[in-house]
Amino acid sequence: MLSGTGVVVLLAFVTYLLKRLLARSSSAPLPPGPKGLPFIGNLFDLPKDHEWETFTRWGKEFGDLTMVKALGTNMLVINSSKIAVELLEKKSNIYSDRPSMKMACDLIGHNEHSIFSPYNDRLRLFRKMFHGALAGKENLDSQAPIEEHETHRFLYRLSRSPDNLREELRRLAGAIIVKISHGYELVPVGDDPMIDLVERVMAEFGDVTTPGHYVVDIMPWLAYLPGWLPGMGFKKVAVEMRKTLYDGKNMPVAFVKDRMAQGTAIPCFTSRCLEQIAEGMAPYDEDMVGWAGINLYGGGADTTNHSFFLAMMLHPDIQKKAQEELDRVVGPDRLPTLADRERLPYTDALMKETLRWQVVAPQALPHVLREDDIHNGFFIPKGTICIPNVWGFLHDPATYRDPETFDPSRFIEVEGKLAETDPRLFCFGFGRRICPGRQLADSTVFLQCAMSLAVFDISKPLDNSGNVVEPVVDRTSGIITHPTPFPCTIKPRSARAAALIRSFEDAQ
Numbered sequence: 001m002l003s004g005t006g007v008v009v010l011l012a013f014v015t016y017l018l019k020r021l022l023a024r025s026s027s028a029p030l031p032p033g034p035k036g037l038p039f040i041g042n043l044f045d046l047p048k049d050h051e052w053e054t055f056t057r058w059g060k061e062f063g064d065l066t067m068v069k070a071l072g073t074n075m076l077v078i079n080s081s082k083i084a085v086e087l088l089e090k091k092s093n094i095y096s097d098r099p100s101m102k103m104a105c106d107l108i109g110h111n112e113h114s115i116f117s118p119y120n121d122r123l124r125l126f127r128k129m130f131h132g133a134l135a136g137k138e139n140l141d142s143q144a145p146i147e148e149h150e151t152h153r154f155l156y157r158l159s160r161s162p163d164n165l166r167e168e169l170r171r172l173a174g175a176i177i178v179k180i181s182h183g184y185e186l187v188p189v190g191d192d193p194m195i196d197l198v199e200r201v202m203a204e205f206g207d208v209t210t211p212g213h214y215v216v217d218i219m220p221w222l223a224y225l226p227g228w229l230p231g232m233g234f235k236k237v238a239v240e241m242r243k244t245l246y247d248g249k250n251m252p253v254a255f256v257k258d259r260m261a262q263g264t265a266i267p268c269f270t271s272r273c274l275e276q277i278a279e280g281m282a283p284y285d286e287d288m289v290g291w292a293g294i295n296l297y298g299g300g301a302d303t304t305n306h307s308f309f310l311a312m313m314l315h316p317d318i319q320k321k322a323q324e325e326l327d328r329v330v331g332p333d334r335l336p337t338l339a340d341r342e343r344l345p346y347t348d349a350l351m352k353e354t355l356r357w358q359v360v361a362p363q364a365l366p367h368v369l370r371e372d373d374i375h376n377g378f379f380i381p382k383g384t385i386c387i388p389n390v391w392g393f394l395h396d397p398a399t400y401r402d403p404e405t406f407d408p409s410r411f412i413e414v415e416g417k418l419a420e421t422d423p424r425l426f427c428f429g430f431g432r433r434i435c436p437g438r439q440l441a442d443s444t445v446f447l448q449c450a451m452s453l454a455v456f457d458i459s460k461p462l463d464n465s466g467n468v469v470e471p472v473v474d475r476t477s478g479i480i481t482h483p484t485p486f487p488c489t490i491k492p493r494s495a496r497a498a499a500l501i502r503s504f505e506d507a508q
Contacts, residue, residue, distance in 0.1 A: 028379035031065035031076065034058065041069035043218060049477035051210070052362040052391035055079065059392055065378055070218045074384040076369075081393035081426055087375060088367055088388065092431035097368040099385045102220040104208040107238035109245050113291040115365065119432060125284060129292050130436035133180070133269040140439055143180055144338050147440075150175040151447045152335060155455055156504040162490040169306055169448075174198055174297070176444055181296040182252045183259065183266030194252065198297050201248040204241045205298065206478040209365065249290040252297070269296060299437050305351075305445045306482045307358035311406050312458040313471065313488055318408060319458060322347050323493070326454045332496050336450040338443055344450060349408040351449045356423035357406050362391035362481055364429055393426045455497040461487045 036042040045068060047054035058066040059079025066077040078084045088095050096119040105111035114126035133139060154172040158165065171186060174195035178184040186192045207213060214234050216222045227235045256274065259265035273289040276282035284292075312319040325346045330336045341348060367386045374380070395403040399421050401410060413419040428438040435441065452458070461469045471486040492498035 028374050028377060030074075031067040031378045031380070032062040033067040033069075034062070036069055040071060043070040046070060046075075048213070050475070051477065052389055055363065055387070055389040056392040056395070059389065065376070065380075067378075067380075067384075073218060074381055076380060076384050076386045078386060078388045079392050081396065081399065081421075083375070084388045084393065084426070084430060087373075087386065088430035088433070091373065094370045094373060095367050095386060096432040097370050098433075099366055099368045101209065102216045102223055103214040103234060103238060104205070104217075106220075107216070107223060107235070108204075108208060108242045110205065110208070112249075114295050119370075125288075126292060126295070127436055129273070129284065130296070133272075133296070134437045134440050140443065143440060144443070146179050147176055147444055147447050148335075148337055150179070151444075151451050152504050154448070155335075155451055155501050158456075158490060159492060159498070159501045162488075165309060165488055165490065166306065166485065170199065171195060172448065173444070177297045177299075178252070179266070179268070180440075181269045181293050182256050183268035183271060184252070184255060185266075194255075197244075197248055197251065200244050201294065202298050202480065204244060206480045208241065210478045245294075248298075249294050252293050253286065253290045269293070296437065299435065299441075305354050305360075305448060308351075308354045308445075308449050308452070309458055309488055309490075310471065310473065310483050310486055311354055311357060312453070313460050313486075314473075315406055316459065318350065318406065319453065322350050322408075322449075322453050326450065330454065332494075333500075335500060336447075336454055338447065340450070341446060345412060346408060347450050347453065348446065349411040351446045352411045352423055353406060353408040354449070355427050355445070356394045356400070358475065358483060359390055359394055359423070359427050360480060360482070361427065361429075362389075362475075363479070364388050364390050365433070365479060367430070367433060388426075388430060390426050394423050455492055455501050456490050457493050459489045459491075461489045 034042055034045050036045070055066070055077045056079065058068075058077055064078070064080035064083050066079065068075045068077070078087065098116045098118065100106070100111065100116070105116050110116050114123055114130075117123040117126065150172060153175070154168055157171070158168045161168065171192070174192070175186045178186070178194055178198070182194075184194055186195060215231065216234050222232070223235075225232060253270060253274075256265060256268070256270045260271060260274065265271045270289060270293055273282065273284070273292070274286065277284070277286060277289070325344055326336060329343045330340055336344065336347075364387070367388075369380055369382055369384045369386060372380070372382045380386075394400065397403055401407075401420065410420040411422065424438070424442065428435040428441070460471065463469055469487055471488075472484065473486075474484045475481045476484060492501060
């Protein structure tokens with residue numbers, strides 16, 4: 001009699017054989033990749049952390065297209081920005097699906113919102129909803145006061161608690177997006193229940209969408225085996241994550257409905273959608289509005305740039321140069337606004353360099369090929385999961401001079417030197433899956449950089465003996481990453497800067 005583990009192995013072997021027998025053939029070869037083991041393929045080659053480092057190494061060893069297989073599932077790592085554009089944008093009609101990850105989609109429920117929706121009518125409706133809220137000059141102009149107000153509030157909180165940088169960055173990102181998406185204002189101090197919920201949803205999303213983190217994504221049939229078998233612990237995890245996800249969908253909508261009934265709702269994306277439903281003018285229902293809200297505040301939760309403070313601490317000369325520009329253009333008597341951006345080219349370039357140097361989504365979200373394709377002489381089978389190595393694109397010496405060096409001037413054109421490629425072409429996704437809120441994210445990050453530089457000096461801390469504490473430059477792993485925690489000294493630049501920060505109190 002086979003043990004539970006034996007049954008799992010036997011079923012895996014049968015699945016593997018069936019996939020091999022049913023696999024399509026082509027005269028063109030598959031892209032090269034690391035040699036796998038019999039039956040399991042490259043299952044043990046898939047990286048568990050710092051995925052972009054492994055993908056970049058594969059690119060150097062195997063070329064711009066690297067194919068790996070795990071139990072019959074094809075994964076294509078794209079290590080060339082040029083090829084990423086050729087496939088994911090120019091061939092977006094066949095490269096715009098998403099993988100149906102068993103853990104994230106079927107067991108937890110992420111298939112209900114736009115991120116994991118196939119490219120179909122439902123996704124097009126989602127994107128139309130987002131466009132109506134996030135794109136266009138009228139929308140962006142209406143959101144600018146929210147961004148500026150919440151960033152000023154961030155400066156005020158940070159000046160009072162400079163050791164809470166990560167927490168305050170988290171609150172800044174959440175405050176802007178939940179105000180736009182749900183008309184929600186954060187509690188003045190302490191933990192905020194809405195932001196805590198957003199953080200849990202996004203942290204769990206990052207965990208379950210990282211390729212190779214859950215074996216059930218490689219062997220989907222494991223989902224149908226009894227939970228008491230060895231290796232089935234993912235089932236309990238899925239139940240807990242599903243509850244968090246559905247709370248994240250339902251609770252914010254309930255908040256808006258309650259405020260609308262009381263007549264105290266702040267106009268926002270959700271209230272406008274609910275009003276259209278009530279008037280019979282909406283092609284969507286309340287459930288879809290809830291899922292759209294998750295996409296809005298979930299994506300917005302990662303718009304702030306933790307790497308900016310790390311970069312300024314490491315490069316005081318660059319910090320000083322940006323501050324000199326701000327002092328010259330804006331002056332000491334007010335904070336910079338989005339209206340100043342065109343006159344702050346170095347500060348704008350600094351913001352771009354932080355996006356390039358430590359990209360938030362180093363391998364983006366995967367695309368899936370809808371039908372067989374041949375590219376550059378290689379056969380790419382239908383159903384292949386395509387992963388663009390965005391970190392690799394943004395650190396490619398063929399695109400960026402001395403890519404490991406933090407240098408904002410690379411994005412400023414001068415006589416005899418063209419500006420280098422704008423990282424925003426890559427860091428917000430590709431083709432029909434490009435982030436619909438990228439313009440809002442871009443302006444939010446710029447304001448964070450400009451306002452912080454205008455009033456703060458950012459430096460390495462000193463220990464009790466007066467010695468400089470050097471930060472460890474490292475990043476978390478997953479789909480969404482940030483620098484690992486680092487100590488940092490943040491002080492007002494002057495008495496006048498401190499007064500500007502405190503003026504937030506008078507503006508309430």
